[in-house]
Amino acid sequence: MTMNATLQAVLAAMASFAVISLLICFFYFICRTASRNRRRDPESRPRTRAIRTVPNLDTSTSFISVAESQLFDPSLIRIEMSDLVNATRNFSTDLIIGDGGFGLVYKATLPSGVTVAVKKLGADAFQGYREFRAEMETLGKIRHENIVQFFGYCATGIDRILIYEFIEKGSLDQWLYDMSSANNETSSLRFPLSWSTRIKIIRGVAKGLAFMHNLDTPIIHRDIKASNVLLDADFEAHIADFGLARRIDGSHSHVSTQVAGTMGYMPPEYFYGAALATVTGDVYSFGTLMFEVATSRRPSWPIIVEEEEEDKEKKRTKEIRLVEWATKKVSQNQEMKIVDARMPKEDLKENEVLEFFKIATFCTTEMPKLRPTMNEVVQLLNRIQDEATS
Structure with missing residues (x-):
């Protein structure tokens, strides 16, 4: 009897050990499987690692890193x-x-x-x-x-x-093209901008860009256009929308992996594979804006022109952009023919118009190194202003 009791006790102990071992293995397997699932499931990761494309940005709370x-x-x-x-x-x-x-x-x-x-x-x-x-x-x-x-x-x-x-009179783009109303709070119509007001606006943009380009760490805007110029109650220009702007190093360039800007305003070097965004790109966009302000023609819209064929009896039409069209007109001394026809003629002086187009042509020179600095542009525009007041 004693032997049988002892044997039974040993067998019971062995069975208990086996059951406990199986339970331990079972729980180990469950925990390991859960751990693997958590690693596979991004929702179970810590919130600080949830967003990989935006470093140091926690979107789950009001926290600012x-x-x-x-x-x-x-x-x-x-x-x-x-x-x-x-x-x-x-x-x-x-x-x-x-x-x-x-x-x-x-x-x-x-x-x-x-x-x-x-x-x-x-x-x-x-x-x-x-x-x-x-x-x-x-x-x-x-x-x-x-x-x-x-x-x-x-x-x-x-x-x-x-x-x-808040800038009262909205964007320059609206004043060049949308004559419906001055703003949502008045029913008065917008009037075509006078020549002196257009020069004032352009000078303001030039001064703003010159300031940016001559900071200790220069800033390039990379998207100068009429819709990014706001006008206050006195028609002073204010450059806006710095979403594409970049600070640049001493070489006055910024390595960019993609073309930035708006079609019609972008300099030609951007389309030739240039990897650097520079202050000269802003200068080109500014020159394009000058042509736009004088003619009220959108840089992004093609202009249809006629060309003579070899026999000079037949003509064909083709589409060209504003800068090419305006530059050609300047070379043909037709500046006065391409200014906005709606513009009041009272203060429209031919010598000022010619100088204005000359500066715009200078800024849109195809070779970046031949373009003026914005400081030089401000000086040239100041001469127009000085001559107008003398």
Whole structure:
């Protein structure tokens, strides 16, 4: 009996050990499988690693990373989302005053009583973060009378919002082409800009660019065009939209992996495979803008012209861009024939028009090294102004 009891005890112990061992193996297998699934499932990863395309950016909370916050000028105001929601009536479509490539712009009045323009960047996380960073690195750190003033920002979750001064008369593009109304608050029609006002606007843009290009760390805008020039109550120009702008090193160039800008305004070297974006690219875009302001013709729209064939009896038509068309007209001394026909003739002086087109042609020289600096352009435009007032 004693032997049988002992044997039974041993067998029971062995069975218990086997069961415990199986249970341990089972739980080990379950834990290991769960661990593998967590590694495969991106939703189970820590939030700090959830976004790979936007480093140091946490979209799950109102957190702003240390790396991102270092871009901000301490003088800039961080505005709460609740204030912006109230100021824009929850981003009402009735308050939209602009629709840029990176998001919608709303007119809003902050609790302080200041009227501002609020740009809510698009839902694309990478695009929104890239423009937000560009604005902070450039516009958020500079002040100039011909550059739109940047007031503050809001960064909450995935939302990135930029707040600027409100410029009363809207964009230059609207004043060149949209004669329907001055703004949403008045029924008065826009009038064609006078020659003196057009020169004033161009001088303002030139001064703003010259300031940017001559900073200790120069800034290239890379998207100078009529819709990115805002006009205040006195028709002073303010350069806006720095979403493509970049700070550049001492060589005055920026290595770019893709062409940036707007068709019609981009310099020809961008289409020849140039990897560098330079201040001379801004100069070319500015010269294109000069032609546009004088003629009220869009650089991105083709112009149909007639050409004589070899027998001189037949003619053919072809499409060319504004710069090529205007440059050819200048070479034929036809400047006065291509200025905006709607323009009041009272202050339109031929000598000023000729000098204006000469400067525009200089800026749009095909060889980048032959283009003037923006400082030189300002000096040339000042001569027109001086002659007009003398």
